[in-house]
Amino acid sequence: MIYFDNAATTKDKPQEVKDAFFYYISEIGVSPGRGSYGLGIEASRMLYQTREKVAMYFGLQEPNVVFTKNSTEAINLFFRGFLKKGDHVVISPYEHNAVLRPLQALREKNLIEYTVVSPEDLGLSGDAFANKYFNENTVLLAMTLASNLTGRIVFSKERCIVAKSKGVATFVDASQGAGKIRLDMLNDGIDYVAFTGHKDLRGLPGVGGLCSKEELKIEPLIQGGTGVHGHEKTNPAIYPDAYESGTMNMPAIWAFGQAVEYSEREHDRCLSIECELVNHLIEGLKNVPYVTIYDMDCDRVSTVGFNVRGYSSNEVVRILDKHGICVRGGMHCAILAHETLGTVNTGVVRVSFCENNTLEEIDELIAIIKTIGDKRCI
């Protein structure tokens, strides 16, 4: 089987990540912040150590990381807590539904407004961008790090720094890209980052989080037991505990720390391999009649979106699946990007790599695409 759906989740995790998970459940096994016996304190220490590691990975000096179950929860926590009635948000045309839908739900309650940037304006200078899109109510610029559909890198340091200079906070959804592109929050003008562990960062499912330059002082999304200040009748104003109610997924959090170490250590090797893979795929498909590659000439992570004329994306997925190749078609939970690309009706065939993929696997895919394209178009 050839697995080309790494943008959905990386299927194979590094051995050290799996080992860390099993170390935790066999040798620790208890929850941090619950028992004041030695093992409970050790669990709390391991949690803190992971927070530090993740914060440093994203360029923070303080361990300002709230762990959630995935990036979607982190995004909802942030938007619901940060945005106030009357606020205006500017978002890119490549945002995932995890960003669009919570904003749309707030808009439908007449609480906030948001503006989607026109695709052609992604090339504007920071000042021209700010002049065009920010108004007196604009409090937040939210951008995905990379498109989950085409791989295009959407985040722009310059836009973030200009936004900050205008008093607009900046948020990056790093669900796609973290692990491939290093963000340096303090130097890149980023106030908030939502991340997920199980994609390019190579962790196990069940861990995401929200990094912030400053400790959060917003309303929690989830109220409940925090392990501290148990006598208070709502979550105590204590960071990060107030945002992590309920039992945490500590084995996976501990394993995620190892995943981050792997990502840091192997970054250059993976980047080099994946660049070669992406170039090989694009070179192989770009001259095939009937194939359209989206955002072909953009800076990208190792994800490529394309369509074969005469086929819906899901037809292509099924054909490739018959040959043992896993790619994804359809909407990819990113309606804005399809509106941008004009692919709402067909969806997009997405191929996304990790460093374990090979040129030979790509050749197999290209050969099939060439064959089916010929047949349908005769």
Added chain:
Amino acid sequence: MIYFDNAATTKDKPQEVKDAFFYYISEIGVSPGRGSYGLGIEASRMLYQTREKVAMYFGLQEPNVVFTKNSTEAINLFFRGFLKKGDHVVISPYEHNAVLRPLQALREKNLIEYTVVSPEDLGLSGDAFANKYFNENTVLLAMTLASNLTGRIVFSKERCIVAKSKGVATFVDASQGAGKIRLDMLNDGIDYVAFTGHKDLRGLPGVGGLCSKEELKIEPLIQGGTGVHGHEKTNPAIYPDAYESGTMNMPAIWAFGQAVEYSEREHDRCLSIECELVNHLIEGLKNVPYVTIYDMDCDRVSTVGFNVRGYSSNEVVRILDKHGICVRGGMHCAILAHETLGTVNTGVVRVSFCENNTLEEIDELIAIIKTIGDKRCI
């Protein structure tokens, strides 16, 4: 080391649960509802199969289970979606902060009211209870299955059935007790159950959920990618997908299915062992001068709460920890129960068993308690 903090989390998981987790990450590894290739469809099938197993465990005929990261998320999802402005909720005096705090947060926004039942009224007949506590705005009776502090079984089938007959919906927080006491939602008059996987049900952390007699038709707590109807700009009105935005913790969900099988298969054996353990502890402590056992004569799960005169609960925890015995002290995220028991200042020492504990371990604890009680009170 002797581990007596199973009410926080069961430390040792059945081998079949760990095996299932590793089977998923090594043989499946992809997310359900994302890819339409064969492996993605297999993942979706495994998710559905687990839903059916969990639903049947709680006495449902339809697989009406929404998976969350823990019971706290499930409770927040339910309260925030179900309750409307002006609603009134009746809760027991033993509710965990996971129930109290979301309700209190809604009350502080002047959205709802709640009433805490007086401890002495837990013995009222269903009708007398309803007459005393329900008013024209009462829409929900929320009760924990068992106290996380004393082990007392708080859920009452009779109260639920009477509540239903008065048009009041019923909700059980089964975080404590599920896995030890079987709930039969259809026959016990229970509309909604929140559960967590990692306690008595013996699953790994990172899985909880909300069971409901009918499919939920409430607003989701978290908006985002649902894997279906990706073109809609808020979560689609599709159950259960609308309530499970973002990547699910599928390896742990699959392992949880095995945990539920273990709990069903081993239920009678575990119950028998744990009854003996609890009786042994209570017999050993009840005549010790200076020891107060709370809710001593109630029906209970295998949890016992006590204090030693002259010591705060956390002093006792530290002494036991020096002898290699893990118990929990303090507030246990359950301020209402402490107000009920008069233990707000001292906290409570909690001992909670699983079927792997032994009488000899309990004897060690009793011996230490007897020694320290004597010393401080001389």
